[in-house]
Amino acid sequence: MRRGVGLAAFDRHEQSKRSFAELSTQLSESQVQHLHSQLAQFRTALAHFATNHRDSIRKDPNFRHAFQQMCSSIGVDPLAGPKKGGWWAEMFNLGDWQYELGVQIVDICVSTRERNGGMIVMEEVIRMIVKLRGVSDAEITEEDIVRSIKTLEPLGAGYQVIDVGGKKMIRSVPKELDTDQVLVLVTARERGGRVVEEMLVHGHQWTRERAHAALENMLLRDGLCWVDEQDETYGRAYWIPSTMEWD
Amino acid sequence: MALSSHTTSTGFLLPSIHSAPPFFTKQPNPITNSTATEQWIRLISEYARFKRLFYLRIDDCEATGNDWDEILRNERINRRLLPTYLSYIIETMIEKGLAEYEPPKQTRSVILYWRAPEEWAEALHGWVVSTGRLNTIMTFYEITEPEIESPLSGIPLPLLRKCISILAKTNRSQIIAIPDGEGARFFARSTLQ
Numbered sequence: 001m002r003r004g005v006g007l008a009a010f011d012r013h014e015q016s017k018r019s020f021a022e023l024s025t026q027l028s029e030s031q032v033q034h035l036h037s038q039l040a041q042f043r044t045a046l047a048h049f050a051t052n053h054r055d056s057i058r059k060d061p062n063f064r065h066a067f068q069q070m071c072s073s074i075g076v077d078p079l080a081g082p083k084k085g086g087w088w089a090e091m092f093n094l095g096d097w098q099y100e101l102g103v104q105i106v107d108i109c110v111s112t113r114e115r116n117g118g119m120i121v122m123e124e125v126i127r128m129i130v131k132l133r134g135v136s137d138a139e140i141t142e143e144d145i146v147r148s149i150k151t152l153e154p155l156g157a158g159y160q161v162i163d164v165g166g167k168k169m170i171r172s173v174p175k176e177l178d179t180d181q182v183l184v185l186v187t188a189r190e191r192g193g194r195v196v197e198e199m200l201v202h203g204h205q206w207t208r209e210r211a212h213a214a215l216e217n218m219l220l221r222d223g224l225c226w227v228d229e230q231d232e233t234y235g236r237a238y239w240i241p242s243t244m245e246w247d
Numbered sequence: 248m249a250l251s252s253h254t255t256s257t258g259f260l261l262p263s264i265h266s267a268p269p270f271f272t273k274q275p276n277p278i279t280n281s282t283a284t285e286q287w288i289r290l291i292s293e294y295a296r297f298k299r300l301f302y303l304r305i306d307d308c309e310a311t312g313n314d315w316d317e318i319l320r321n322e323r324i325n326r327r328l329l330p331t332y333l334s335y336i337i338e339t340m341i342e343k344g345l346a347e348y349e350p351p352k353q354t355r356s357v358i359l360y361w362r363a364p365e366e367w368a369e370a371l372h373g374w375v376v377s378t379g380r381l382n383t384i385m386t387f388y389e390i391t392e393p394e395i396e397s398p399l400s401g402i403p404l405p406l407l408r409k410c411i412s413i414l415a416k417t418n419r420s421q422i423i424a425i426p427d428g429e430g431a432r433f434f435a436r437s438t439l440q
Contacts, residue, residue: 114278114279114282115264115282117279194268219275219276220276223278223279226267226270226272226279226283227269227272227274227275228268228269228271228326229272229329230268230271230327230329231268237268237269238269239267239269241267244250244267245250246250
């Protein structure tokens with residue numbers, strides 16, 4: 001570019017600035033357009049893939065999981081979408097499937113609440129759902145349950161998946177577990193459902209008062225455990241139904 | 248631990264909760280307690296119906312060798328229903344109309360109504376009609392120990408009396424004094440005597 005020194009140089013400068021701006025708008029426009037078409041293409045491809053593999057996605061839990069993972073790693077939420085039930089529902093009625101599963105989870109949580117105080121182990125839920133469904137052609141996985149519980153969130157029922165010492169449990173009562181209670185649950189799980197004060201005092205260096213208070217609170221206040229007054233060794237033992245395996 | 252249902256030697260299916268040790272202790276939490284007690288009541292009623300048992304006594308959980316062993320104790324986990332809890336269960340059953348102290352004025356023995364007395368009364372009347380014994384005087388013995396077994400076979404006398412008095416309210420029965428004790432006479436529906 002020729003370096004001008006007169007007044008005209010200003011004009012030229014303005015002009016080139018304008019054309020640069022124009023060019024940049026043009027460029028970004030085409031870029032956006034390109035992106036749009038790419039996105040549309042991707043969407044079609046994904047939709048195509050989903051429809052093609054619809055049966056596998058519905059039936060094979062590994063495949064379903066892989067697909068869901070793929071979706072989330074590229075930032076597509078299959079549950080989000082313009083329609084009710086989201087894109088899943090639109091594509092292959094998986095929305096209904098998810099809702100149906102949600103209803104069954106609620107069913108199980110509510111029907112077992114009186115005996116387990118609103119805490120239930122993930123495997124137990126899966127086992128009972130399989131039983132509830134009778135002859136089932138499709139397997140249910142943890143991911144499915146977690147996903148279904150997410151869809152229940154807007155209902156505000158307070159269903160939550162929590163981690164108790166590496167084991168997933170579903171909590172169906174909006175109740176906060178303190179750390180002591182979590183430890184009691186972990187202990188119960190290791191001991192097949194039975195906890196005595198002794199285990200907490202010796203195993204976790206708790207004072208007897210602390211162990212007693214934690215267990216009695218779970219028994220009387222929360223209804224999370226049952227007491228057995230005929231324990232052979234200690235006379236009084238606490239049993240946590242949510243960590244026991246029921247038929 | 249896995250809790251499973253269990254079929255007893257007499258063929259009764261015990262629910263899985265019967266193999267949970269704390270089931271045999273009265274629960275201090277009211278909600279838990281009502282769940283457990285509910286289960287006990289159902290279990291007792293079903294077992295009584297299964298074995299046609301009419302009486303339940305506190306003694307039944309204190310000593311072995313009676314009709315209730317399979318239910319009131321679980322040898323596999325070394326637990327037995329404690330007498331204090333059994334008497335609470337019995338009180339609850341009475342509140343629900345599923346049992347009554349028999350004899351009255353004590354609290355250690357009940358008669359069980361796994362069928363409501365009204366149902367027993369209808370069954371009695373039905374049996375009388377179907378065997379053509381309307382208007383005949385029968386002894387209580389003929390009713391409770393008929394030659395051909397009936398749905399009423401073996402029912403205890405207090406329950407039989409109750410049935411007869413229920414039927415008497417609709418003029419379908421009458422207790423009659425006979426030489427060797429008591430008897431009854433039955434009438435067809437809505438016949439005024």
